[in-house]
Amino acid sequence: MTEPRTSFSPADMDRDAFYRLLNAVVVPRPIAWVVTRSAEGVHNLAPHSYYTVACVEPPIVQFTSVGRKDSLTNVEATGDFTVNLAPESMFEQVNATGTDFPPDQSEAEHTGVRLEPSETVAAMRVAQSPVSLECTLHSTLRLGDSTVVLGQVRHVAVHTTAVRDGRPRIEHLRPLARLGGSEWSTIGEVRELRRITHETWTADPSIGRQLRGE
Template sequence: MTEQRERTTFDPTEMGAGRFYRVLNSVVVPRPIAWVCSRSAEGVHNLAPHSFYTVACVAPPVVQFTSVGRKDSLNNVEATGDFTINLTPEPLFEQVNATGTDFPPDHSEAEHTGVRLEPSERVAAMRVAESPVSIECTLHSTVRLGDSTVVFGRVQFVTAWSSAVRDGRPRIEELRPLARLGGNEWSTIGEVLEIPRIPYRDWAEDPSIGERVRDR
């Protein structure tokens, strides 16, 4: 019989938003980072990391990131209608972190941190030149949830370094993405595990599959 371990409890109704936010950030890990490049109505380029980020829909292709509070990224996307999401590669760790600084809206994080931007293919927002993958998006919609806003972007185009693409897709060992953990902690990809899914027909035909899985 498996030993029952003691558990510490975290109740959001008792802890308050700030303290509970730290708990969520520590357990929803690792989180991919949307390095969002947008531009203001005045033409100022903004670059900021958002770690509440994922794919929202396959057909049509839609990605999403969350602005916790009203950040410049959200204001710009609503004002201009497009943005890019750039992969955050390990060699740019310091720059990615520095673009999270709360610069005033009329300052460009890219200029302050030395991140080179270049024109995108299909949208007016710029992309990060040294990022191996860039996703070009137009604003699909936003959803307000409490103190945060979820931004949905319709994917119009994806570009990737040719050197990072094999067998028709970008390869993780070439991308070397950063991810966010709890507090000030970050992670790299570390060891990559690969395993195929098991079709149910295989389970039904070979009961030993289940036994092997359970025994691990």
């Protein structure tokens, strides 16, 4: 039996209502806790939940500034930034750095988040974050009321205690993610499942039958 659906159309909804709808269905969203510095040297710290990897070679990550936020203004002025993983242990601080403080004030100072010098860029990184990506501005892309910021990763700094067998481990990173409205999530149950190769699929017809419920 087919499940009934409720339809939503951006043509029939105002911008804010459809924005809330997108946030509720594109979930969970990883959080880029972005540190930038203004032309006057003030360090801004803000969470951006429109964030992902854009390219592997060269390594590029992207976050989206919905509207013109201080992060965007600062990156355009100074050309670098850091993306810091938002850990579960700093839930309240991550949320508080989304407060609309004036551009000449540092969210890190207001919220007690300690910053430390980066290795390769002038923008600082979050000392308590288990992972920091140091980036230089690659380019920006304006899309309607938003701007995609693409940064080339120049250095990755990971807490040594979070590394096992040569890579950071999720049980030590404990990242936060955004959901709809004021909802957040943690990683919850972690499942491991290897990708099925076509060779394996062909050799074992029972795989397809099980997935089809036959």
